[in-house]
Amino acid sequence: MKSVILTGFMGTGKSSVGKFLAGKLGCGYYDLDSMIVADVGMSINDIFACHGEQHFRLLEKKAIDNLSSAGCCVISTGGGAVIDPENRRRLRAAGTVINLTASAEAIRDRLKDETDRPLLKDGKSLEKIAAMLAERESFYADADMRIDTVGKTVDDVAAEILHFLEEEGRT
Numbered sequence: 001m002k003s004v005i006l007t008g009f010m011g012t013g014k015s016s017v018g019k020f021l022a023g024k025l026g027c028g029y030y031d032l033d034s035m036i037v038a039d040v041g042m043s044i045n046d047i048f049a050c051h052g053e054q055h056f057r058l059l060e061k062k063a064i065d066n067l068s069s070a071g072c073c074v075i076s077t078g079g080g081a082v083i084d085p086e087n088r089r090r091l092r093a094a095g096t097v098i099n100l101t102a103s104a105e106a107i108r109d110r111l112k113d114e115t116d117r118p119l120l121k122d123g124k125s126l127e128k129i130a131a132m133l134a135e136r137e138s139f140y141a142d143a144d145m146r147i148d149t150v151g152k153t154v155d156d157v158a159a160e161i162l163h164f165l166e167e168e169g170r171t
């Protein structure tokens with residue numbers, strides 16, 4: 001089976017769905033952000049604060065370069081990983097790309113108590129989230145399948161992905 005790569009905005013459930021799905025498929029699970037944090041020995045907040053977003057994007061790109069050679073697994077990407085065209089190309093080449101979506105309202109509600117999203121540290125207004133979603137829409141649309149996660153459990157979303165993989169003969 002090819003790897004499954006989850007993309008999507010912050011708060012769309014990539015990590016929870018990824019872990020659950022990997023368990024169902026019986027394969028390894030990798031979280032790109034966690035790999036960066038482990039590698040650098042700093043939190044995402046600290047990387048942004050000390051070195052800036054551009055530096056984080058370089059680390060993200062390096063992590064994606066390394067992933068392409070990984071065997072079959074489920075990979076959750078950070079919300080901005082798909083902005084870079086080379087990253088998108090590599091992720092598409094690495095496996096089946098599933099994009100998780102949610103409305104700006106749902107994302108705001110899901111992230112309201114979170115403090116580990118440096119790009120939203122100055123506020124999580126609906127306008128801000130909606131503007132970022134609109135800016136990134138064409139990048140998220142570059143996927144084999146898109147799933148609206150609003151009103152669904154992790155189990156529901158994973159079941160939709162499994163169904164898609166089976167139907168497409170990708171398992």
Ligand code: S3P
Pocket residue numbers: 008009010011014033044077078079080081116117118119
């Ligand atoms: C980011 C999303 C975050 C993390 C970083 C930047 C983004 O990951 O990579 O804060 O640009 O959307 P999650 O989507 O896992 O929150």
